Amino acid sequence: METYRAIGVMSGTSLDGVDLAYCVFTKTANGWSFKILEATTRSYPENWKDSLKNAAKLSGDQLISFHMAYGHFLGNIVKDFIKNHKINKKDLLIASHGHTVFHKPDYGYTFQLGHGTAIVANTGCNTVSDFRSADVALGGQGAPLVPLADRELFADYDACMNLGGFTNISYDSNQHRIAFDICPLNFVLNRLVRNARIQGNVYDYPDQNNKNILDFDPSGRIAQSGNLDKELLLNLNSIPYYHQTPPKSLGEEWVNEFIQPLLSPSGAALEDLLNTFCHHAAYQIAKVINGIPNCNDVLISGGGAYNSFFLELLRKNVESHIALTIPENEIINFKEALIFAWLGVLCMRKEHNCLASVTGASTNAIGGSIHWV
Numbered sequence: 001m002e003t004y005r006a007i008g009v010m011s012g013t014s015l016d017g018v019d020l021a022y023c024v025f026t027k028t029a030n031g032w033s034f035k036i037l038e039a040t041t042r043s044y045p046e047n048w049k050d051s052l053k054n055a056a057k058l059s060g061d062q063l064i065s066f067h068m069a070y071g072h073f074l075g076n077i078v079k080d081f082i083k084n085h086k087i088n089k090k091d092l093l094i095a096s097h098g099h100t101v102f103h104k105p106d107y108g109y110t111f112q113l114g115h116g117t118a119i120v121a122n123t124g125c126n127t128v129s130d131f132r133s134a135d136v137a138l139g140g141q142g143a144p145l146v147p148l149a150d151r152e153l154f155a156d157y158d159a160c161m162n163l164g165g166f167t168n169i170s171y172d173s174n175q176h177r178i179a180f181d182i183c184p185l186n187f188v189l190n191r192l193v194r195n196a197r198i199q200g201n202v203y204d205y206p207d208q209n210n211k212n213i214l215d216f217d218p219s220g221r222i223a224q225s226g227n228l229d230k231e232l233l234l235n236l237n238s239i240p241y242y243h244q245t246p247p248k249s250l251g252e253e254w255v256n257e258f259i260q261p262l263l264s265p266s267g268a269a270l271e272d273l274l275n276t277f278c279h280h281a282a283y284q285i286a287k288v289i290n291g292i293p294n295c296n297d298v299l300i301s302g303g304g305a306y307n308s309f310f311l312e313l314l315r316k317n318v319e320s321h322i323a324l325t326i327p328e329n330e331i332i333n334f335k336e337a338l339i340f341a342w343l344g345v346l347c348m349r350k351e352h353n354c355l356a357s358v359t360g361a362s363t364n365a366i367g368g369s370i371h372w373v
């Protein structure tokens with residue numbers, strides 16, 4: 001039996017915050033098991049949220065500087081996490097996904113912000129970062145990277161789906177694990193709400209502290225109050241990506257090119273745009289789930305699992321015999337941080353953690369750059 005301790009650090013495109021999961025992994029002859037010992041989400045200060053949102057507009061030297069600055073930002077968050085939970089740093093590994101600024105695998109590059117050396121400098125722990133570049137260099141999409149963990153850590157389910165900034169799914173087909181991004185979700189929904197706030201539209205949506213929640217639509221109440229725009233729905237469902245076969249992946253650039261032009265000129269109210277996009281995403285996701293052979297149970301994680309309006313639409317579109325399993329909050333919130341912690345362990349073990357069957361690369365790869373203390 002071999003045991004590893006690692007902290008997974010994940011920042012999603014929806015800018016919800018930085019997820020941290022302190023995990024222990026055990027390797028036996030029967031495979032891998034895991035336990036999340038501590039986990040938390042660190043919300044972004046407003047200035048960091050704005051800076052990350054505009055990172056793609058920086059000049060070359062500004063981006064390099066920001067790459068290091070964000071690494072120090074992450075390193076300090078991890079340092080505080082270790083201190084607050086009294087975590088023993090001996091043989092502790094940090095595995096940081098970073099924050100995606102550019103993802104253009106068809107042009108041969110991807111870029112996740114947050115230099116690993118800066119994390120090492122702040123934490124004093126070996127760190128693995130930049131998980132996607134090796135796969136892209138081998139001709140792959142560099143995404144999704146979670147399918148191997150879905151197969152090894154969540155083998156009880158026929159498919160695993162993450163409802164995050166972008167929705168991705170993984171499942172076995174013809175004895176190979178395949179996975180791909182289905183469509184955007186929270187990235188678009190959150191952006192619509194933020195843009196409405198910037199334009200001065202405040203929605204009466206109190207949280208438990210009686211403050212207005214303006215950056216997203218938890219539980220989908222704003223979307224539920226809107227009306228479906230059938231013409232917009234038809235245009236969204238006609239986007240060519242949805243007719244392409246995997247491997248395929250999505251990023252902010254794709255949203256800006258194909259989704260934003262359909263949403264921006266419509267002049268529709270926020271609630272109608274949210275309602276229509278939820279219908280669109282539910283249709284596209286259900287179409288994929290319904291097409292998986294012998295699929296009876298899908299594990300759902302990610303922030304979208306809390307959007308009850310969206311889940312209601314999804315269940316209406318999915319065939320009745322297929323169960324959509326919502327796990328405990330710990331898995332919903334921290335599954336991706338858990339997985340990148342495990343991918344970091346595989347990297348340190350010099351084992352493949354990127355599957356060519358998923359990404360379309362020429363061969364399986366060991367993704368991640370190791371930064372030593």
